Amino acid sequence: MTTLANIVCIACISGGLFFFLAGTAGLLRFPDALSRLHALAKADNLGLGLVAIGLMFRANTLLVAMKLILIWLLVLVSGSLTAQLIAARVRRVRK
Amino acid sequence: MSILPLLDIELAALVVMVAFGTIAARTLFAAVVSYVAYGLLLALVWVRLFAPDVALTEAAVGSGVTGVLLITAGKRLVPLRGGLPQAKVGRGLKLAAGLVAVLATAVLSVAIALLPDPAPSLAPQAAAAAAGPGAGLGNPITAVLISYRSFDTMLEKVVLILAVTGVWSIGRSADWGSRPATLGKDASAPPMALLARLLVPLGVVIGVHVFWVGADEPGGAFQSGALLAAMWMVMMMSGLSEPPRIGGRSVRLALIAGPAVFLTVGVAGAVVADGFFAFPRSFAKPLILFVEAVMVLSITVALPLLVAGPPSREAEP
Numbered sequence: 001m002t003t004l005a006n007i008v009c010i011a012c013i014s015g016g017l018f019f020f021l022a023g024t025a026g027l028l029r030f031p032d033a034l035s036r037l038h039a040l041a042k043a044d045n046l047g048l049g050l051v052a053i054g055l056m057f058r059a060n061t062l063l064v065a066m067k068l069i070l071i072w073l074l075v076l077v078s079g080s081l082t083a084q085l086i087a088a089r090v091r092r093v094r095k
Numbered sequence: 096m097s098i099l100p101l102l103d104i105e106l107a108a109l110v111v112m113v114a115f116g117t118i119a120a121r122t123l124f125a126a127v128v129s130y131v132a133y134g135l136l137l138a139l140v141w142v143r144l145f146a147p148d149v150a151l152t153e154a155a156v157g158s159g160v161t162g163v164l165l166i167t168a169g170k171r172l173v174p175l176r177g178g179l180p181q182a183k184v185g186r187g188l189k190l191a192a193g194l195v196a197v198l199a200t201a202v203l204s205v206a207i208a209l210l211p212d213p214a215p216s217l218a219p220q221a222a223a224a225a226a227g228p229g230a231g232l233g234n235p236i237t238a239v240l241i242s243y244r245s246f247d248t249m250l251e252k253v254v255l256i257l258a259v260t261g262v263w264s265i266g267r268s269a270d271w272g273s274r275p276a277t278l279g280k281d282a283s284a285p286p287m288a289l290l291a292r293l294l295v296p297l298g299v300v301i302g303v304h305v306f307w308v309g310a311d312e313p314g315g316a317f318q319s320g321a322l323l324a325a326m327w328m329v330m331m332m333s334g335l336s337e338p339p340r341i342g343g344r345s346v347r348l349a350l351i352a353g354p355a356v357f358l359t360v361g362v363a364g365a366v367v368a369d370g371f372f373a374f375p376r377s378f379a380k381p382l383i384l385f386v387e388a389v390m391v392l393s394i395t396v397a398l399p400l401l402v403a404g405p406p407s408r409e410a411e412p
Contacts, residue, residue: 074294
């Protein structure tokens with residue numbers, strides 16, 4: 001049981017790190033602000049989500065696991081809405 | 096060999112690199128963003144030093160609130176820049192500034208290297224005071240803040256009031272008593288309003304939670320106040336709430352309530368308990384929680400008022 005949990009934990013966190021890596025590569029390589037935002041949002045949403053799920057397998061109590069999910073949801077909300085705000089600003093400046 | 100020391104060295108190197116980035120940034124905005132990243136990295140350093148209380152404060156106040164203050168200050172400087180004579184910084188002045196910085200670093204390094212072993216420290220007295228009479232809290236940091244260096248903790252809030260008064264007093268005399276200008280021109284942006292509606296209820300719960308657990312676990316008045324203040328700022332930026340009229344009685348009362356109550360309790364301690372800022376042993380914990388709650392209120396009001404800036408008549412509806 002513990003072995004299985006460890007395997008799932010490592011797989012989830014590795015997957016999350018892959019998305020962070022891809023997001024960072026996109027942030028550095030993509031040509032304009034909107035596509036850079038697109039790359040960043042993936043890192044926030046999927047990357048952090050997978051890391052949070054992976055860490056849940058190592059949480060001692062249910063409360064800690066719930067807090068991890070809450071952190072992910074908070075970052076989801078603020079990250080995606082901030083991306084919207086930046087994108088709206090970029091469009092206004094371009095016009 | 097464990098991988099943790101390597102990660103620590105990497106973190107330390109990253110902090111120094113971001114610090115250089117802050118100084119070397121070409122624009123004010125880039126410098127502020129870099130400074131915020133620096134603060135968040137520093138919070139991680141505090142976590143690695145097993146000081147989660149300091150980490151929370153660094154993230155909330157050092158990085159968050161200071162970042163917002165610097166960004167708003169930078170935005171206010173933009174319209175002023177055209178009308179001011181541009182001062183040229185010559186090479187000699189730059190060299191002199193660099194020399195002073197290097198000298199100060201050298202003196203500090205020598206002082207730290209020459210410290211006697213064990214280094215002089217107030218930690219034993221603080222620990223004794225925190226564990227002794229008047230404590231009754233599970234979190235030693237909060238106990239030290241409230242019952243060992245209580246006068247400093249109270250004066251920190253007075254500094255906040257002085258800062259708010261300073262910000263208010265740079266407005267025009269005709270505007271005295273009116274509202275500061277609305278925060279942000281994106282007031283009606285739908286994403287901002289949605290953010291406020293989703294984030295603020297949760298943020299208020301988390302802020303109160305940080306205050307409540309501060310008695311026994313990492314957390315406390317300043318961290319909680321900074322979080323609640325941030326929630327109010329989000330409300331103001333989304334247009335759901337206006338900055339208050341600075342002439343309003345409730346605003347001013349909320350602003351001074353924290354230090355006033357703390358000072359009253361401190362003076363009462365001289366009469367009822369063992370001395371100035373001593374708490375009666377049987378009644379310490381509820382009293383401390385009450386004082387902290389009022390200080391949270393004062394911090395929650397003071398920080399957004401600092402960001403909102405001086406009053407301006409145009410903001411009146």
